[in-house]
Amino acid sequence: MYRLVILHLLICLFIKQNNARIIPQDTSFNKGAYASAHQCNWLPCNAVGYPSSIFGYSVDCCTLQVPLNYAQQNQTINISMTRLTPNVSATVIKNTLFLLNGGPGDSGWSLFYTTPQLIxxxxxxxxxxxxxxxxxxxxxxxxxxxxxQNVTASCITYLTSKFGVTGLNQFSITSAAHDLSIQIQSYKASSPSLSRISIYGVSYGTFWLERFLLIYPNLVQSAAMDGLYHPLLSSDSRTNIGVAPISYEFLKYCEQQVECGQYFPVDQPPFIMLKNILQQMDLNNQMCVSNNLTEFNLTSEILRYLLYTSMVTADTYFVRTIIPAVIFRLNRCNADDVSILKYFFRVSLANLNPVPDPNNPPGFLFSKALQMNIILSETYLALNESYVNNSVILRWYNATVFAPQKPLQYNSLYLQWPKYPLDQYRFQISTYSPLLMLNGGLDAATITYQSANLASITTPNRTFYEIPLAGHVTSTIAAVGYTCPLQLILSWLFPLVFPANWKDPSCIRNLPTSIDFVGETEAVQQISMALFNISQPFGPNN
Structure with a gap:
């Protein structure tokens, strides 16, 4: 309780100190009237290589012109949305779900193939x-x-030449919230028979949704967030401070489990063994890497990032189970280990660097330029930070064994980037109710303890569930058979559509509370075959 009180006091102090650099935004532009006058004209999508129907849905798109700058409506840009309409009776299609993707920088198209399988x-x-x-x-x-999307100093020159600094500043969270209000109202105007519109944000999409609900609390009937970005505490400069305890906790599950822990000496549990391996790689004396795996050009940064991507999201629920065996085999490095590790790195590194889509622009699925603009302007610095030097960033980075790649990527451009000024909505939390929030218990992207804090300061307006052992964006574990989080979300958003028992959070008690690291279950055996070419991660004779 004492720590929570101190945290609340620090938050209040932070908000007070930052008021001086918050710029009120002109919101006089009538978005509702604009949307009514610019209703959606649904047409085939201009996305090369994507189908016009998928998994029982027909697909079309609506592109609207909106002001680049809502305070100065002399220039417009396009905003687009993709509609997936179920091929069922027209009398049934009365409910609509707006799904906000993460990043920042991800487009809706990166959810195109997964969403219709989950819903x-x-x-x-x-x-x-x-x-x-x-x-x-x-x-x-x-x-x-x-x-x-090669974001360098020359990219800044290009962007400011094309849009001007003021124009570039409009690619912000608040502008995106205004865009969303127009998209929803335009959609409503063109579909008057709708009974319910709900909204669901994932990852950065929860921050986008938070901003939207602050400004437009009356446009949707219900809302849910999954993988919570804390409006007050989340900070991209301190990502690895949050990743470190999650990576330690994850590997602790192996250490404390007899079946997995038996492979590690008492004085070298998985976390310590991996930390030693990373340090050896930095000194170029990790024997397994130096003598047997040179073809992969492995570095400590690549290994950290590979392991991070293997456990960070909920849709890698079973992929992460092989991580302790990777650590064990890198340390022991006998002939079998080398063969298995070569197979693992060959497969995993190919998945880590997918082939770009040749049919659409590089930023079609993900805009690194937008990510830089939003992070450097609004979400990079934390409580009372004005700048974080490289040595501090690297110290935080080296404190963890799993980590996102390129730890200095934001610092390298922070001072040069023409950052947009914060507005009055920054460091504010919506009072919208009712709102459902979920977060994974092993979420290394939007850290669990921050989500618990957000829940504590928004009660009773919000309902919060922590999903045990899940990673980032809990609904995706439905793809491996654990439907509880998705059922809670859908029944919250559309209570008249789904069975009453879907709303019962007791289903959380039926989710796994332990992790199979050794291949006792068929699911882990299949992952081990895919990544190691053997059915048991540690092998039958180890």
């Missing part, structure tokens, strides 16, 4: 995937006329 067309829910301004089929934020 079958038989449910009768129309799904809308908005493209955040700067991504997808919306006006793209890129580094050249071909859509490049």
């Amino acid at each position: 079958p067309s038989s449910y009768g829910i129309t799904i809308i995937l908005p493209d955040h301004r700067g991504t997808g089929l919306s006006t793209l934020l890129s580094c050249d006329d071909n859509g490049s």
